[in-house]
Amino acid sequence: MRNRKITYISIIILFIISLILAGIIWHGKNQELKIIFLDVGQGDATLIMQGSKQILIDGGPSGQILMEKLGRYVPFWDREIEMVIATHPDQDHIEGLLAVMKNYRVDALLETTVQSESQLYQKYEELITQKQIQKVSASVGMRIKLDQAEMEILSPSSVVPTSIVKDTNAYSILIKLVFGQESFLFAGDLPDSEERKLLQNNSNLEATILKVAHHGSKYASTNEFLEKVHPRSAIISVGKNNRFGHPTTETLDRLQANKINIFRTDEIGDILYECQKPSTVANQCQLIAN
Ligand SMILES: [Zn+2]
Numbered sequence: 273m274r275n276r277k278i279t280y281i282s283i284i285i286l287f288i289i290s291l292i293l294a295g296i297i298w299h300g301k302n303q304e305l306k307i308i309f310l311d312v313g314q315g316d317a318t319l320i321m322q323g324s325k326q327i328l329i330d331g332g333p334s335g336q337i338l339m340e341k342l343g344r345y346v347p348f349w350d351r352e353i354e355m356v357i358a359t360h361p362d363q364d365h366i367e368g369l370l371a372v373m374k375n376y377r378v379d380a381l382l383e384t385t386v387q388s389e390s391q392l393y394q395k396y397e398e399l400i401t402q403k404q405i406q407k408v409s410a411s412v413g414m415r416i417k418l419d420q421a422e423m424e425i426l427s428p429s430s431v432v433p434t435s436i437v438k439d440t441n442a443y444s445i446l447i448k449l450v451f452g453q454e455s456f457l458f459a460g461d462l463p464d465s466e467e468r469k470l471l472q473n474n475s476n477l478e479a480t481i482l483k484v485a486h487h488g489s490k491y492a493s494t495n496e497f498l499e500k501v502h503p504r505s506a507i508i509s510v511g512k513n514n515r516f517g518h519p520t521t522e523t524l525d526r527l528q529a530n531k532i533n534i535f536r537t538d539e540i541g542d543i544l545y546e547c548q549k550p551s552t553v554a555n556q557c558q559l560i561a562n
Pocket of ligand 1: 315316362364365461486487
């Protein structure tokens with residue numbers, strides 16, 4: 273009788289292990305590219321994933337919210353984030369990253385060399401050192417490969433200070449991800465003065481989807497910039513009833529005048545794009561309702 277019980281329990285355990293293994297194998301083969309603009313309130317956090325590889329651009333203003341969001345999209349057995357990109361060291365972009373560093377193994381951290389005077393930034397730097405995370409300084413032209421997608425750094429183009437600066441937005445990392453005919457431009461909190469420099473340098477700004485700079489601030493997303501990027505859709509990562517009045521009517525009007533579809537995290541939550549294999553077909557990245 274006892275032997276029979278042990279046999280039954282063993283079969284059940286084996287069955288559960290097989291299910292988990294099947295899940296891992298299925299997930300590994302499920303290679304479509306996903307780009308998820310996470311609804312983290314007033315801030316930015318974008319998860320890019322293909323198979324078991326993840327790149328996280330910024331971490332939003334709260335570790336708790338970010339952990340909840342990552343738990344929803346990253347399988348529980350995957351405790352590794354291949355790369356974290358901190359566009360600039362403002363609280364609404366790096367606070368959540370502390371929890372990421374504590375809960376995941378971060379292989380590399382791409383950042384600018386500018387420093388912030390905040391206490392949060394001190395803690396963030398200490399944690400990077402403590403966890404021995406490899407730091408990489410972003411420079412224009414740098415490329416990051418992610419299976420069939422490729423990312424390129426387009427800004428900061430000017431010399432970046434290695435000291436504390438008051439306005440870190442101007443040194444935001446601007447990245448473009450290209451996947452076949454589709455491309456995503458992640459504009460961080462880049463202000464209009466930097467947009468003008470990029471236009472003067474004739475930077476390769478064209479993209480099908482734009483992550484709008486600085487949560488829709490009126491001091492970014494100029495008409496000239498939007499004309500050059502010429503996206504079909506714009507994503508605004510913004511918190512409900514935030515104290516900055518983001519996104520501003522000026523920016524919304526400019527997006528509408530350029531006939532760009534607008535999607536906002538405060539209105540629809542997480543914004544998920546799923547991209548099928550690169551091909552010559554247009555719109556291969558589809559917006560999936562969450
Ligand atoms: Zn911001």
